[in-house]
Amino acid sequence: MFNKRVKIKELLAQEPQHQEVTVMGWVRTFRNNQFIALNDGSTNNNLQVVAELGRFDEALLRRITSSASLRVTGKIVPSLGKGQKMDLQAETIEILGDSDPDKYPIQLKNRPTLEYLREVAHFRFRTNTFAAVFRVRHALAFAVHKFFNEKGFVYLHTPIITASDAEGAGEMFRVTTLPVDGSAPRNEDNSINFREDFFGRSTNLTVSGQLEGELGATAFGEIYTFGPTFRAENSNTARHLAEFWMIEPEVAFNDLEDNANLAEEFIKYIIRYAMEHNREDLDFLSQRLAEEEKQLPQDKRSEMGLIEKLEFVINNQFERLTYTEAIEILRESNYNKKKKFQFPVTGWGMDLQSEHERYLVEKHFKKPVILMDYPKEIKAFYMRQNDDGKTVAAMDILAPGIGEIVGGSQREERLDKLTERMGEMDIPTEELWWYLDTRRFGTVPHAGFGLGFERMVQFVTGMGNIRDVIPFPRTPKSAEF
RNA sequence: UCCUCCUUAGCUCAGUUGGUUAGAGCAUCUGACUGUUAAUCAGAGGGUCGCCCGUUCAAGUCGGGCAGGGGGAGCCA
Secondary structure: OHHHOOOHHHHHHOOOOOOEEEEEEEEEEEEOOOEEEEEOOOOOOOEEEEOOOOOOOHHHHHOOOOOOEEEEEEEEEEOOOOOOOEEEEEEEEEEEEOOOOOOOOOOHHHOOOHHHHHHOOOOHHHOHHHHHHHHHHHHHHHHHHHHHHHOOOEEOOOOOEEOOOOOOOOOOOEEOOOOOOOOOOEOOOOOEOHHHOOOOOOEEEOOOOHHHHHHHHHHHOEEEEEEEEEOOOOOOOOOOOOEEEEEEEEEEOOOHHHHHHHHHHHHHHHHHHHHHHOHHHHHHHHHHHHHHHHOOOHHHOOOOOHHHHHHHHHHOOOEEEEHHHHHHHHHHOHHHHOOOOOOOOOOOOOOOOHHHHHHHHHHHHOOOEEEEEEEHHHOOOOEOEOOOOOEEEEEEEEEOOOEEEEEEEEEOOOHHHHHHHHHHOOOOOOOOHHHHHHHHOOOOOEEEEEEEHHHHHHHHHOOOOHHHOOOOOOEOOEOOO
């Protein structure tokens, strides 16, 4: 009985010809004691249910309130009104669940802010903006798997609990079953004795699946991971989360250029997929963004609308240049000469500040930029050393409005070079014996990258805050829901 | 973690140089109307002005501390 319902999205695609249907969903608005805008989450477009005057009990109509859930049966007829092509002429209306309008926290007519909706995140999917965002998120996630599957990659589940703390990718969350009240077993020097812990050693939540990914790549040829990642950094920004989802492909026999090609093709593919399958939601989000930007001063508004921006990205080559070239552009820029940068461009070897990256992406090139070959001092130990002795085969992709969306590199496959670098950077080689073994037995050139999924969702939906593109955000001092 | 701004009704916000009973729109409730499109019209209820301490005859308003949130920065994806 219940599964006989028709989805509103399918219904709206049909022609009204007095077909008998059952729909179920949640009330968005109830106008004129007669017209119910019903939404079932399949689309932002509501079905107009008409409860003919006098046909239904006063007591029943009283219960049709914002977000009450209904089962309605009736006939689909051409609408007499102007805003929609069809109505559902209700024959029976059943309240599945009441919603007390005095207590329900979201009144759509009040234009609740994104910040407020974050406080009632358990209901925010019932708003058009969040419904659109999370349907697009779904499409992008699905496209990730589709892309790699079509290319023959193996989806490898790397561990969420890891023992190595040698990756240097940031602060970690400890995983333990030892008591936290001070009664944990101690060593002679009073440090915690983790041999007594669940895993018999100190463990953490993963900050990256890359090292394990490399183990897969050097057997399957190409793998990707797509899973949760955890960073215990005290980062309070619109683009950081303590728990986020990362996609990490790793490919044997690829060099840095292959790596950049893969990343660019991948990004374009998943955007195109969302454009083809979720056009309505993207149109809605594009409009939402335009509305929001109307309130900004002219010079702060985007030059392109959301749809326009996405089309531009999928139809144009990303700009590729080396770190060294980027430093030159920045040094020669009028911005730098007029001392408009907060951090002056001092010269080769400096780490790029986000204002520098933004200048390159948003002012100079006005498109996504792939920066390659960074000084080895500012990059991780596993990146392949270039012949110049100064740089490593690193690659960052910077997206307009978001900043770094991809970080990757060709990996150092030469055992001696790798261990030498680990020594210089105080990375314990003993702990990573299994990682180094790939360089001892059949080592191959290989490369990979990490793409922050939420940042990608931000880019595609135009949402300014990363907390609004993950269903239940985890950030410092915040883990409700 | 640093800089900066904010916190007043269920929501979004006004609130003057400190001064009597703190306002509006929307939401909610009651009534009217009935092919509406954020329906409309009339009326009603709704406040420990984030929390604590201080200055003052008097604090929503001034000062200090704390908490939460926004924007920017760092770390990064």
